[in-house]
Amino acid sequence: MTTMRSPIFPPWVDTLIKLIGAGAGVSGLYVVLMIYFGASPKTLNAGYMPEQPVPYSHELHVGELGIDCRYCHNTVEKTGFAAVPPTATCMNCHQNVAPTSNKLKPIRHSFETGLPVEWIKVHDLPDHVYFNHSAHVTRGVSCVECHGRVDRMVEVEQVAPLSMGWCLDCHRNPVGRVRPVDKVTDLDWGLDRTQEEKEVQGIEILKGLGLYDADGEPTVRMTLLTNCSTCHR
């Protein structure tokens, strides 16, 4: 006696399951890589370069003319906030220098009306981060460490990812990233030094701050740099 019958699942289902399994593995890997590289602040945030209302060139003013950072951003050493200069600061020079330039029209307009120029903030940290410029600048952390070679930027762009991990990189190991306080705005400083030399000098500076002891070992104060409440208050 012969009967004909088909089972619940045809044979290709088993192949399909294997394919799905392999596919799940591959797509899992894909998702991980996408998140790791694609959603990284290095990809998403670094390189941010908005068009400003006035094509102010840091390269010209800082790089060629040699104006100190603190001439315009004059609060960095005293407050947490790095001031964007008022229009009056621009006009100190531009009353005389290129007073009729077309590019400076918004500046003059602002000066006349008293309305601020609507600069677009490039380095913008989330509200739950309390970043204090004076705390860094007065302890030997140079502008260049976070903002890059602004003196070579025609238009300012965000160089660093400004992610929490990136902040912590330095907070965990500041040794090679500090310099004498008077060299903080000298963006060229240190190009002639090796990393080792910087570290040797860095330890001396950190000793002065009480972060390293006389033996060159980190003190317990170092842990303050990575305490949550240091940045999230």
Place this chain on the structure above:
Amino acid sequence: MSEPKTHEPAFDTITAEGSVDPKPVVLIAEFETADQLMSAAEKVRDEGFKRWDCHTPYPIHGLDGAMGIRPTILPWIVLGGGFTGFCGGLLMQGWMNGISYPFLISGKPFFSIPASIPVAFELTILLSAFGAFGGMLALNGLPRMFNPLFRSDRFRRATADRFFISIEARDRRFDADSNARFLRGIGANAIEVIEE
């Protein structure tokens, strides 16, 4: 085993739908009770079959011996999983809290054995369990959705209240007629051959 067929075959045949050149792939024999199956299994084993199996609704104590199944390597897989979990757990905690992100809180050491035991223990168990479950699936070749055995309606009782012996056509001693007669002789009450 090569006696001439002189009578109607002692088995039913089930053929796959749309099969062009049906060949037998597996033979199943049904038994009424577990005891019958047990003694039959011993005889099938002694007959020298290799690619055969018993199918029962519940695990029968002693059937492994009757079939001559050798112990599984599963415990070693589990041990490997557990070892990986324990060492991995300790290394993970040591690296994450001791090296990558040392963080002082209430004066406790960055890494210490007692505080690491709970997580290392849980990971030991977790990876061992994955080893036990995944190892079971791998060693049993599961999931296996398609199986010629599912063509048989009679076989559906193998998971309820009947006991079966199946012999694959790939076995060297496979011969539908003589096998069927042999199985009848040792107590099978129904034989089916599934063709594809």
Place this chain on the structure above:
Amino acid sequence: MKHLLEKIPFIRPEILGNAQSQEIDNTSYSPAERQPWITGENDNTTITDKVCGILEDKPTFGWVMFFLLSLSVLGLLGVFVPFLIFWGVGVWGVNNPVGWGYAIVNFVFWVGIGHAGTLISAILFLFRQKWRTSINRAAEAMTIFAVMCAGLFPGIHVGRAWFAYWMFPLPNQMELWPNFRSPLLWDVFAVGTYFTVSLLFWYMGMVPDLATVRDRANNWIRRLAYGALSMGWTGSNRQWHVYERSYLLLASLATPLVLSVHSVVSFDFAVSQVAGWHTTIFPPYFVAGAIFSGFAMVVTLLVPARQLFGLKEIITLRHLENMNKVIMLTGMLVGYAYAQEFFIAWYGGVKVEKFAFMNRAFGQYAWAYWIMVSCNVISPQIFWFKKARTNIWIMFVVSIFVNIGMWFERFVITVTSLANDYTPAAWDYYTPKLADVGIMIGAFGLFFTLFALFCRFLPFIAMSEVKGVIADAAHSTPSEKPAESGDAESAPSPAAGS
């Protein structure tokens, strides 16, 4: 009494469910022979029919009512959880000094409930207790659902629930890792592992039974669904061999796991310096309490379920009696811990410890403390009497008492120690708010809804294991008698059975 109750329409079996099974008393002890676990004239065929019948027949009126009721209670969760997430944890009654309120109480309560399932499936398995087979499936399901309810609370307590994944050690842009020195993180690992392993254990145990359902299915949806779930199981003995080994190994892994989970939960309290929490007996005491409450919940669920689904011959009085014995034992272990805490609080001579315990018993939360003691320590004492152990009404009531008592135990531990801590100026009285109560009740809705669905759609009894028990019973009874029969007969045994 019983007849009267059965006259009430809603308790009448024919209305509640297909109660064709009979209550057969198999609880008498005779040292000479053991009573069967499965009563009535049951064999492999009837067991299959009865168990599969639950999910093949039309749902009974009782089940539909239960399901709808649970679903409506679950609705509370749908209201209050979004409310909580939208407004933040301020909608709860927690505030200084009681920063841990209903959320942790419910978390510990549900994790505790979850312990019975693994205890039954793993520890009793290792101890070769055959009575586990009739109840383990339902108890394991209960474990899974209870742990889900438990997981809900830490998940919503983090405030920003969408960041709950920060509890896991995942690489991230912040280059941070969780703090492995925190007992709360140990909880994440313990409860996560527990859930995963319980799920594997439950599912693996179900595969052969799902295959049974698949093979009986007569419509293609069922064949497809159960076919996929059973992964092509054929009952092959070569597979059984590996499967049984794997089951044994999982049981031996789940046993220390089940001990560890509530131990770790107890660490949340005990590694602190809070008076009344910091007691070395906490780990085993929490485990005993967890088993206690879990068994009570199993009884609470199974007493109606066996009635509803006609399983009185499979989940027999003797099964229930054994569970009641475990309840009594663990109840006394919990009582032992209460007593030791008090004694050592006095013996240790630490003033704050002494105060913490006196305050528990006679302070502003004395009402909660004495509810706890009477429910947990006193009420199970009735099980010294066999009549009480084998009376389903009494055991049902006691199991509810125990559930209440164990909830209050967690309440007492959490709240009394915090409300009156080291800073008397900050002492306060904790009052839950509507959202606390709503989420607490809603979690019961989630639990019962899931359990109701499980009853309908998955095999309620571990059929393959029960069949093994029937086979063993059939084998052992005749073959073991003859050798010693001379001695056994010479003993005057008739009275021994009573």
Place this chain on the structure above:
Amino acid sequence: MGHKQTIDLSTENRSLGGLSGQLIGFGAVLAVLGLIGTLLLGNLEGAFESHSEPHAAGGAAHSSDPTHSNGHSADHSGGDHGMAHGYVSTWSIWHPYLVSASWLLAICLGAIFFVLIHHVTMASWSTVVRRLAEAVSRNFVLMGLLFIPILMPGQMDKLYKWIHPDPGDSIIAVKEAYLNYDFFLIRMAIYFLIWIGLSFWYHKNSVQQDADGDLKRTTRMAHFSPLGLILFAMSITFAAYDILMSLDAHWFSTIFGVYLFGGSVLSFHAFLALIVIWLQANGRLTRAVSDEHMQDIGKMMFAFTVFWAYIAFSQYMLYWYANIPEETAWFLRRQENMLWGSWGWLLIIGRFLIPFLFIMSKHVKRSRPTLAVAAIWMLIMQWADMYYLVMPQINGGEEFPFTMVDITIPIGFLGLFLIGLALSLRGHSLIAEKDPRMPESLAFENA
């Protein structure tokens, strides 16, 4: 299940017979060795001088060490840390004595627990070895006798500081209602009454069942066992507090009773395995107790190895983590210097890790030689554990007060213990002959 042949007990050699003489002889040799060794070596090491000189103490190994000059107990207890001590910091012969006594007491406690728990659960696998457990538990009488010298009025203060606390010790003053000599004696009497009562009653009923085969005895023993377990639980807990925990009367831990319980059950199963192996090597119970039973005993050894570790870890973890001075003091004495710190590691590795890995395998549990090795090792570790509980108080854990009497006393006690065991096993069957569950037990298989 049904495939195993049932063993016919009548063909089995199941009485101790001539072995009792052998065991008593061996025990006597050990006892004499222990006694002579203790007297000789103890004298050499100056252990007994403390009788004449109230402050003399310390092992010979350290007596020559000028930094640890003998016996300035007053200095140590009063001066060293500027605080009152809850413990006696001077070595006396009673310290090693107590270590050994608690070591064997633990075995007896495990034995009575074994009897009770198997009655309460109506277990069958263990029926073949239950008589051995009953016999071991009868050694409570011996243990009671061994504890008497410690409890003598003039001697007990050499162990327990709370008898004569330092002036101004307010912590001990608080517990005076509990920790006082009279009440302590009453409690000890109650514990031993409970233990001796339980062990004799169960042994008596079991042996009488051999003769009359009365099934009611089984029912009666089962009926009484829950109550017996409650008595056992309360007595072992408070005995642990009294005998071992109050050695440091300032320190406390709620889990301490459970800690002693874990070690007791573990060491009893190890001892049981050894008795069975010894009996079988001498042709007794060769078939009644099968590989299957040995595997189960091994499983219990394995389980309680883990249980002990779990309890020990719980106790350590909670005190280590919270770091409260009055709680950590006890552990600090035990881990702040190399010697006692290593002893702690010895327990972690020797008492947990090695046995855990060693008897995990089923083959190790089923093979007599390997199981015997594991059992002997576990018994030594139980002794090491008791040593760890008692000795580090001496000199505040600063020194390692090991003397030769630490070896000779346990040998002597073990000899007495074996004599006691022989007397208990003698004169009746080694197996509970007519226990109704015997057939089931004989046919037992690990399924």
